[in-house]
Amino acid sequence: MDKGRVLLAVTGFHPQRWHELLSTEREVVTEPDGPADPSIAYAVVWKQRPNLLSRLPNLKVIFSIGAGVDHIFADQTIPDVPIVRVVADNLSRHMTEYIVWRVLDHHRQGLLFRGQQAKKVWREPTQRTAEDVSVGIMGLGNLGRAAASALHALGFRLNGWSRREQKMEGVTTFHGEAGLIPFLNATDILVVLLPLTPATRGIVNHSLLKHLRKRNALGGSVLINAGRGRLQKDADILRALDDGTLKEASLDVFEVEPLPKTSPLWGHPKVFVTPHAAATSDPNHLVPIMLRQMNAFERGEKLENVVDREAGY
Secondary structure (H helix, E strand, C coil): CCCCEEEEEECCCCCHHHHHHHCCCCCEECCCCCCCCCCEEEEEEECCCCCCCCCCCCCCEEEECCCCCHHHHCCCCCCCCCEECCCCHHHHHHHHHHHHHHHHHHHCCHHHHHHHHHHCCCCCCCCCCHHHCEEEEECCCHHHHHHHHHHHHCCCEEEEEECCCCCECCEEEEEHHHHHHHHHHCCCEEEECCCCCCCCCCCECHHHHCCCCCCCCCCCCEEEECCCHHHECHHHHHHHHHCCCCCEEEECCCCCCCCCCCCCCCCCCCEEECCCCCCCCCHHHHHHHHHHHHHHHHCCCCCCCECCCCCCC
16 A cells, blocks of 8 residues: 555644654655645544534544544544554653642642642641542543553552443442442542544533532532533533532643633532643644554454444444
C-alpha cells in the first residue's frame, strides 16, 4: 500500500507541532486539493469543519487528536472509515494525576483550609482516613481504570459504573441502568469520565446527583467532572450546590467552552474550576502512536482502539 498524504484538520489550537512531527514520516497538508482530493489517505482531526472529509475518495482512517470522539460525530457527513481514538500512557498519567489531586483535595478538606488561611484561622479539624471515603468512577475505560488503580493504592474504597458489565480488582462494579442508582447510593465522591454519546448527554443532572450518599465522612457528596462538558447540566450543578445536594465540586469541563465570564461557576465558593486542562493531548507522545498505526495498517495489520460507531466511543 502506497503512503498517502495526511490531512491535519484542527480548530481551537495551533497545529504547528503536530504538523512538524507528522511531517517526519508523512506528507502533511492542512487543506485538501479540492473537496475530492484523491491523495488523502489519513485525517488527523479535532473539531474539523463539517463536510471536510465526506468526499475524499481514498480516505482510509480518521485519527482523533483527543481522547473523545464526539467532536468527530458532530459532523453528520463523516465517511464510513475506521475512527481511531487516542490511547496513550502519557494521557492516562495526566488524567490520573488530576483525579487523584482533586479527590485528595476534597478528602483532605482543601476548601476548608483555604478559607481558614484567608481569615488567618488556626484550627485543626478531625482528620479522616481514605478508608472512610467511597469514590465512584463513571466510565471504566482506559482513563477510568488508571485513576481507579491509583486511588485504590491510596486506600480509598472504589466503585465503578459502566454501560456494559466490567470487572476490576479492588473495585465494586455496577453496570447498566439497573446498576446506576445503587452505584450512586454507595458513592461519596463522584468522578465522571464517561464518553459523550446521545445516551450520556446531560446525564450529570440534579436527578442523578440527588442519589449520591450525603451522610458520610465528608459531610456531603462531591462531584468531579473531567470527562466531557456536555455530560453535565451546569445549572443543575449550581442548584445542587445551593440546595445541599452537593457539598463541593471540581469541574474541568463545561457545557460551553471557554466557560463564559458571566457563568456563576467562576465565583462559586464551593467550586474549583480548571480550563479543560486535566489531560492535554501532547503531540510529542501522540503523533508517534499515530504514525506507528499508519505504518502497521499499511502492512495489513489491525488498527488499535477503533471506535465502535454504534456505541459512540
